[in-house]
Amino acid sequence: MIEKLQVEYGFGGALTFVPGTNGLLKAVLVHRSGARVEVYLHGAHVTSWRNAAGDELFFLSRESNFAPERPIRGGIPVIFPQFGGGSLPSHGIARISEWSVAHTGVLDNGDILLALQLHQSAESLELWPYRFSLTLGIALAADSLTISLDAENMDEKAFSFTSALHTYFGVADIGRTALRGLQDVAYIDSLREDIQEVETRPVIRLAEETDRIYVDAPDHLYVDDEGHGRTIEITKAGMPDVVVWNPWIAKSQRMPDFGDDEYLRMVCVETGIIAAPRDLSPGEYWQGTTRFSTA
Ligand code: BG6
Secondary structure (H helix, E strand, O other): OHHHHHHHHOEOOOEEEEEOHHHOEEEEEEOOOOOEEEEEOEOOEEEEEEOOOOOEOEOEOOOOOOOOOOOOOEOEOEEEOOOOOOOOOOOEOHHHOEOEEEEEEEOOOOOEEEEEEEEOOHHHHHHOOOOEEEEEEEEEOOOEEEEEEEEEEOOOOOEEEEEEEOOEEEOOOHHHEEEEOOOOOEEEEOOOOOEEEEOOOOEEOOOOOEEEEEOOOOOEEEEEEOOOOEEEEEEEEOOOEEEEEEOHHHHHHHOOOOOOOHHHHEEEEEEEEEEEEEEEOOOOEEEEEEEEEEO
16 A cells, blocks of 8 residues: 555655554655655644754644544644534544545645545445545645645535634743734634634733634734744635634543643644535535745
8 A cells, every 4th residue: 555655646755655653654745945744644634744944833642542533633633524513523524534645746846745635435424415525735845834625515415514724733832822813803712602702912822721713814823932932824715714722721631632731832723614614516616725834
């Protein structure tokens, strides 16, 4: 399997397929600048992004599962077709499904591309009775990582979905982390019976459990990781909403696949279609993208 993928889709040292944790298959993208990304075919799950200096930008829990049918805790879980609530497994089926490689490439400027694809399966049809095509595109450049998500309705009936890139940023210290770009945005507070309020702070610092959906947020946001002396800029398109999540102390202790103290070194800033489901008619498709860049 690995050899076949390597022959068909590998690119020398720039894109290789290797066994990851517990033997799950992963693709490793190495840009000529030194920037590097790792992505598991299980869930199309990006688990690591290092910049050209070799610094890790994402958080990955030391307690994460790496097993079929279990989500990975950290990196970028792909959420589809349901963000929350509903009858499907938590955050949908994409993050616990096995994806296949659709396309790879290395551009003249050195950027590396990998596209992974997921279609309905007998199991998914039992849970969610629609035929679909979902493509996750990954583009690694020297100083940025761009993720695109395409959903297409391949069925004869319309469906509606919610979806997100549930990105876990790794930070040196949550006490020295600031989020910028959400001032004046209305949010739904999932921890207070979905009460709706408007964010007043230009600079958000977390000091307790936080789980908020910012509705129709601006397309440029910033995560200042002051402990590491770096800022990540998030630029999104076609993904109106943003979730800010940190489980803090008690919830960290309740989550079996998350270390008790790990809330100190992560923050999730998720981009997607979350507050209002998107309808897709037969044959219709949607695309959303999020670009992460470091400064
Ligand atoms: C966030 C949700 O997106 O994901 C939280 O807003 C949830 O409510 C968190 O706790 C983690 O979810 P899961 O399913 O990965 O444990």
